[in-house]
Structures are given as C-alpha cells and as structure tokens.
Amino acid sequence: MTTSYIPENLIEEIRQRTSIVEVISEHVPLKKVGANYKGLCPFHPEKTPSFTVNPQKGIFHCFGCGVGGNVFSFLMKHKQYTFPEAAELLAKRAGVRLPPRAGRVADAGTLELQEKLYALHKEAAYHFHHYLVGSPEGQAAREYLKKRGLGEAVVKSFLLGYAPPGWERLRRKFSSYSEEVLLASGLVVKREKGEGCYDRFRHRLMIPIHDDKGHVIAFGGRALGDEEPKYLNSPETLLFSKRNTLFGFHLSKEEIRREGYALLVEGYFDFISPFSQGIKNLAATLGTALTAEHLRILRPYASKVYLVFDPDAAGVRAAQRTLDLFLSSDLRAYVVSLPEGRDPDAVVREWGASRFKEYLKSAKPLVDFVIDQIVAKWDVTILDNQIACVNEVLPVLSKIPHEVERTEYLKLAANKIQISDQALLEELKKISFSRSEIPKIAPKKRRAPSREEWLVATLLWEPGLVATFKDQLDPTYLTDPVLKKVVSEVLLLEDYQPSLQSRVLDLFDQEEDRNYLSRLFMKPGSFFTNVEMMVSDCLKRLKESRIQSIKRALTRQVQEATQQKVSQEINSLLKKKSEIVSESREIFSKD
Ligand SMILES: [Zn+2]
Known part of the structure; x- marks a missing residue:
C-alpha cells in the first residue's frame, strides 16, 4: 500500500507526528471511553457508537460493520483519497516536508x-x-x-x-x-x-x-x-468531480440525518425548488448516473434513499445497474413515480410541497420496480414469453442477499409471471450464487486459530518480545496467511516505534485484511504477569502442531505410495517421518 513516491521513513514520521484521534474528530465527533475513543460510525448508519479509535495503537475499528484501519486508510475510505493523497494531507498537517512528485506539480504546489x-x-x-x-x-x-x-x-x-x-x-x-x-x-x-x-x-x-x-x-x-x-x-x-459530488448536500446533510432518509433528485432545480418549499432532505446528482461514490457519501446519514426521478427513462438496464449499486451498499432504495413524467420541480411549483410528499407514500422498493419493469416487457400469457421473462427475472432475484426476502420476492415474481413459485424456485436454485457478485458491507467473519491471534496481538502490544524470541519465531508455525505475513514482516523491522499496529496495517492492500487485523489489534494487551513464559509456551505448541500436520501429510503420502507400490518412495517418506518424530520428542524433552 505504501508503494508511493513518499519514502518509508517519511511515512513513519507522518504517522508518529499525527494524532489519529484529532484527524478522525474532524469528521466524526468522538468521546473518550477508557483507553479508546468512540463515536457514530461514518461507514454505516447507527444510533449507538460502535466506531472505536485507539490513539496508542493508531488504529480504528467499527464493531458494527467491521471496517477498520489506520489514519491513512481512514482518509482513503472516508474521503476516497489515494494513499499518496492521504499522506500528503497528513504531511501538511504535521509539518513534514515531502519530496516533489515526479511528473507533476510539486506537492506543496498542489496543495x-x-x-x-x-x-x-x-x-x-x-x-x-x-x-x-x-x-x-x-x-x-x-x-x-x-x-x-x-x-x-x-x-x-x-x-x-x-x-x-x-x-x-x-x-x-x-x-x-x-x-x-x-x-x-x-x-x-x-x-x-x-x-x-x-x-x-x-x-x-x-x-x-x-x-x-x-x-x-x-x-x-x-x-x-x-x-x-x-x-x-x-x-x-x-x-x-461529478462522480463524487452531490449538489446541495452541504445544506441538506443534517436534515437527511434527522429524517433518516434522502430524496435523490437529478439536477439543480429539482433540488432548489422543493428545498425552498421546506422539503430539505434532498440530494442531487449532476448530469451523471448514480455512482457508488454518491451512495458512500449518503450512507453515514441515511438508511433509505428515495429515487425521485424517472428511472424508467434511462431504461431497464440502467435501473438494474442502480439496483446493483444499492445491493452492494447497505442502503434501501425506493422509487417515487411522479405523474405524467413530471419532475419534482414541476410538481412542487404546480401543486405544492404537500402534494409532493403524498407521492412519497406510494414509493415502491427498487427491486419491485425492476421486476415490474421486466415483466411489463412481456405478454406472459404466452409460454415462450414466460420462459424469456423468467430468464431475465432470475438474475435479479439471485442478487437479493437475504433468504427470507428472496423467498418473498420469488412468490411475488412467480405470481406476476403467472407460473408456480415452485417452478421458479427450481430455476433459481440452478443459478450459482457467486458471492463476489454482491460485495457486502458486512465483514465475513474470518477466524484464525485463537492461539495464533493471541501471539500476534501480544507481540505487537509488546514489540520487545519480538527481539527476545527472534530465534524461535518462525512464521511457518502460523497457519493463517495474514498472521503469517504479520510475523514475517515484524521480524524484518529494525526498530519498533509506537503505533506498530498502524504500521502493520499499511502492509495489507486488501481492505478485508485491514478490517480483520484492526479488530484483532483493538483487543487490550495481555493480562498475564509472565508474558514471556506464555509466549514461549505458545510458540512451542504452534511448533508442535506444525510438526503434527507434517506428520499427517507424510502418513497420507506413505499410504498413497503403498497403494501404488512405489517402494523407493515409501522408504524415503518413512525416513522423513522418523526424523520428524524424533524432532517432536526433542521439543518436549528440553523442559
Ligand atoms: Zn460501522
């Protein structure tokens, strides 16, 4: 992640001179709770704070939605900055001078x-x-x-x-x-x-x-x-950048937060007109289709978005694209249909704000809207059309993440296409649910062996232990690839500055890995009085289970080789096995 034009030592200097609490406070009000600070998560709507910042470790983690990272990744996620952009901004705050960026205006110049x-x-x-x-x-x-x-x-x-x-x-x-x-x-x-x-x-x-x-x-x-x-x-x-801008949002964001939902319109006057009539929880896109960035801006303020424009006008394909965007955010989308192709500006001007609000009540969930749009294209009294229609509806149904809702929509759709829901269900089962198609905000709960987690968290909490156990720490003892990488990298470090946790997070490009590690790092330090003994014992056990797994693999290979009667191979495998058995005896005889 730090593959930027800024040298490692300057990144470190920025980190050491930056208070993550101060930076995040500019975007999220924080309150001190014990060793941490807490606030309302900017990445998912919530009423009680689960967004946690730890100043010593230089990290944040939301226990609600699972997002986590350090001060750089906070700005990257919250402001859609690249790593160099986040580093530049923090360097300026901290008074760290950066080298000019090649091929561009000097960075001080850019700022x-x-x-x-x-x-x-x-x-x-x-x-x-x-x-x-x-x-x-x-x-x-x-x-x-x-x-x-x-x-x-x-x-x-x-x-x-x-x-x-x-x-x-x-x-x-x-x-x-x-x-x-x-x-x-x-x-x-x-x-x-x-x-x-x-x-x-x-x-x-x-x-x-x-x-x-x-x-x-x-x-x-x-x-x-x-x-x-x-x-x-x-x-x-x-x-x-149009993709990143919602017109009028600086005037309406607090109102959106208060109402819990946003009315999304297109263009200046569809915002200005209703706003001037007292309908203020609005946001407007500007001559561009709705983007994931737009939804990211809205998400901390709202849980629902009413699309107050004619998604019909842009066609079925566009409506499905919009649906995909909403399914990968955790915002619910509704479509408000205004009469006779009128836009919000016209409705408010001709009939007033109260009439406009009436139309919101008949809003339809976007999924319903898309299914209706598809069904409307076909005359489903004809068998061939039913089949074609089913083929178009199924991919939409398969994207609905919750089983319960999927079943409901399936019944609804079957009814509209005039086939039995059992028949539609059978077809739906044939579609493989590719998880990657729906990037969910909720984190996948990954679990590494708890012993490995404890070891890594403890080593980072007391980096002095890394030096103490340098000779016995072998990354191959760890089975979890992410934790294995942490240990290998930490072994390479020559100095341990504060906020080592924050530094380690920069080694991981995948947001999922940073989310996982920030959760692990948030845990308080070890309560054991004799940590050295615990680490030593932990390493011994990890080594032992590594040996056990090699033994199991060898046994399996011996069996396979026996079945295939390859005697030479059997002999060499048996030899390896006896070596490893004696090695494992040694570990415990040393006590
Ligand atoms: Zn959150």
Whole structure:
C-alpha cells in the first residue's frame, strides 16, 4: 500500500507526528471511553457508537460493520483519497516536508493550488452573485428566477449569480490570479488560436456547486435564452468531480440525518425548488448516473434513499445497474413515480410541497420496480414469453442477499409471471450464487486459530518480545496467511516505534485484511504477569502442531505410495517421518 513516491521513513514520521484521534474528530465527533475513543460510525448508519479509535495503537475499528484501519486508510475510505493523497494531507498537517512528485506539480504546489482554487471559486461566486442582485445586467436572470417562482431567500441561500456577457469579464476581474490558476479552475478556457484565454460562462444564470463542507468547488451555468447547451458545468478539476459530488448536500446533510432518509433528485432545480418549499432532505446528482461514490457519501446519514426521478427513462438496464449499486451498499432504495413524467420541480411549483410528499407514500422498493419493469416487457400469457421473462427475472432475484426476502420476492415474481413459485424456485436454485457478485458491507467473519491471534496481538502490544524470541519465531508455525505475513514482516523491522499496529496495517492492500487485523489489534494487551513464559509456551505448541500436520501429510503420502507400490518412495517418506518424530520428542524433552 505504501508503494508511493513518499519514502518509508517519511511515512513513519507522518504517522508518529499525527494524532489519529484529532484527524478522525474532524469528521466524526468522538468521546473518550477508557483507553479508546468512540463515536457514530461514518461507514454505516447507527444510533449507538460502535466506531472505536485507539490513539496508542493508531488504529480504528467499527464493531458494527467491521471496517477498520489506520489514519491513512481512514482518509482513503472516508474521503476516497489515494494513499499518496492521504499522506500528503497528513504531511501538511504535521509539518513534514515531502519530496516533489515526479511528473507533476510539486506537492506543496498542489496543495497551494488547491487553496488558491478554493479562494478563486469563493470570490467568483460573490462576483456572479453581485451581478445578479445589484446590476442592471442581471435583469434577464432575475426575471428567469421570478418565472420559476424563486425569490430572494433562495438566491441568498444558494448564492445564485449571473455571469455577464463578454469574453474577458471574469478574466480581467481576477487578473491577480495567474493564468495557470484560472485555467485550472475551469472558469476560463484557453483560446485555440492565438494567445490567452476567455471566460467559460457568459450570460448565464450561475449556480455554485459546493462540497460537503460548504466550499464552492464548481459552477453550473443555466442558459437564459435558447443557447446550447442548456446547462453548462465546470469541467472536472482538482476540486470537482461529478462522480463524487452531490449538489446541495452541504445544506441538506443534517436534515437527511434527522429524517433518516434522502430524496435523490437529478439536477439543480429539482433540488432548489422543493428545498425552498421546506422539503430539505434532498440530494442531487449532476448530469451523471448514480455512482457508488454518491451512495458512500449518503450512507453515514441515511438508511433509505428515495429515487425521485424517472428511472424508467434511462431504461431497464440502467435501473438494474442502480439496483446493483444499492445491493452492494447497505442502503434501501425506493422509487417515487411522479405523474405524467413530471419532475419534482414541476410538481412542487404546480401543486405544492404537500402534494409532493403524498407521492412519497406510494414509493415502491427498487427491486419491485425492476421486476415490474421486466415483466411489463412481456405478454406472459404466452409460454415462450414466460420462459424469456423468467430468464431475465432470475438474475435479479439471485442478487437479493437475504433468504427470507428472496423467498418473498420469488412468490411475488412467480405470481406476476403467472407460473408456480415452485417452478421458479427450481430455476433459481440452478443459478450459482457467486458471492463476489454482491460485495457486502458486512465483514465475513474470518477466524484464525485463537492461539495464533493471541501471539500476534501480544507481540505487537509488546514489540520487545519480538527481539527476545527472534530465534524461535518462525512464521511457518502460523497457519493463517495474514498472521503469517504479520510475523514475517515484524521480524524484518529494525526498530519498533509506537503505533506498530498502524504500521502493520499499511502492509495489507486488501481492505478485508485491514478490517480483520484492526479488530484483532483493538483487543487490550495481555493480562498475564509472565508474558514471556506464555509466549514461549505458545510458540512451542504452534511448533508442535506444525510438526503434527507434517506428520499427517507424510502418513497420507506413505499410504498413497503403498497403494501404488512405489517402494523407493515409501522408504524415503518413512525416513522423513522418523526424523520428524524424533524432532517432536526433542521439543518436549528440553523442559
Ligand atoms: Zn460501522
């Protein structure tokens, strides 16, 4: 995981100078409980805290959903950073200077650019806002908003603005920023012919796009006449990625948490309009299909999501893709169908917020919606169609993770296709349930032999023991591959800094392994007074069981060889066996 341009010793320096409690506290409120800190897990919805942070070991683990790791993997998971990005951010906090990244702007430079882009976007938002509220040029935009029924309060809370016509208004206004910064913001575009650049947004209603902390990171520009495109967005920049952004979320996230569910809409005005009418637990995607990242943003705040747009419009395939996304998150999805293809903006404007809320009551689970969509395609009174329909429905049913629900849906689907549920069940059984198809959030409970777990946890808790037992510690004594790797790596270390547990987690690329190890490492240190004796005894037993398993394997091979009458092989195997038997006698005769 640390395969980055940042040398190991600097990673270590960042780790030693960083308080995991401080970093996580910026995202999750934590309370001290004994040696640990606890808070509400940001990775699954919960009411009582099971998310645990241990400052000494430098690790976190959620006993609710099983997610765990160190300060780097926390930022990677919570903010979708890469390892180098997380390390850069923490280095900056801790005042650790990093070497420049090859082929890119120096890292200090990247962070500096990021700061400048935040500042520029903020200033630009006020610049546009000023034109909307205080200049004669903003008249057309003001009229447009009036037509949409949006008043002053909305203009203020969304910081709406107006980009005046002209090719260099913004460019000249912000001449204190270098051309490099202006281009990186996407607010200006490089001229194809000749020198310099020009404003991207001209004569448009400007809608600032914020990140979840409320920084302006991009803009959407709505045409005021017949210009194309109707909506022009900022391009993807250092600050802005559509896949990772939910419009308005900085205004609505607390409301979503309070309600426990989010209404997911598409586009600016389907958010702004209901929001201005008091329906506030909204989130909007921006000109992109729903992504796993979007759901990851929502998950800490909600357990249910109502899709308030027409998933029908995008077709069956798209709806199934959306269903897959939801099945691999632990969010429940419902589809709200609005009448006659109306969007939320139109419903709220024409009929009011209370009517809009009425439609939520008739929301249908997304699974039902997808099954209905498939069944609707076929005239199931014809036998051939029934078969085709079953073939399409089965893969959907097979994805439903809970047996009980699967059975319910199976009955429902059978009824709709007009066949017996027994027949459908038989077909369903033929489909192999590939587990990998549904990446579940709940951790697979993996179990290594408890003796091996105890040994590894104890060695990391008291790294001095590693030196004491260096000659007797043989990684091959351990049967569990993950624990075996921990022991081999720890033996290679030359020094044992604090937070060794956090360091060990960096050795594992698989999230599943980090989750498992963080759970193990969370256990308190050994209570034995004579730990050395216990470790020594433990090693002896592990060695003995290793020898036993070799003996068993040899015996099996002897039997096989006997059956095949290969005498030479038998002799050499028997010799090996007698050697190992005497070795095992030796272990215990030394006592
Ligand atoms: Zn959790």
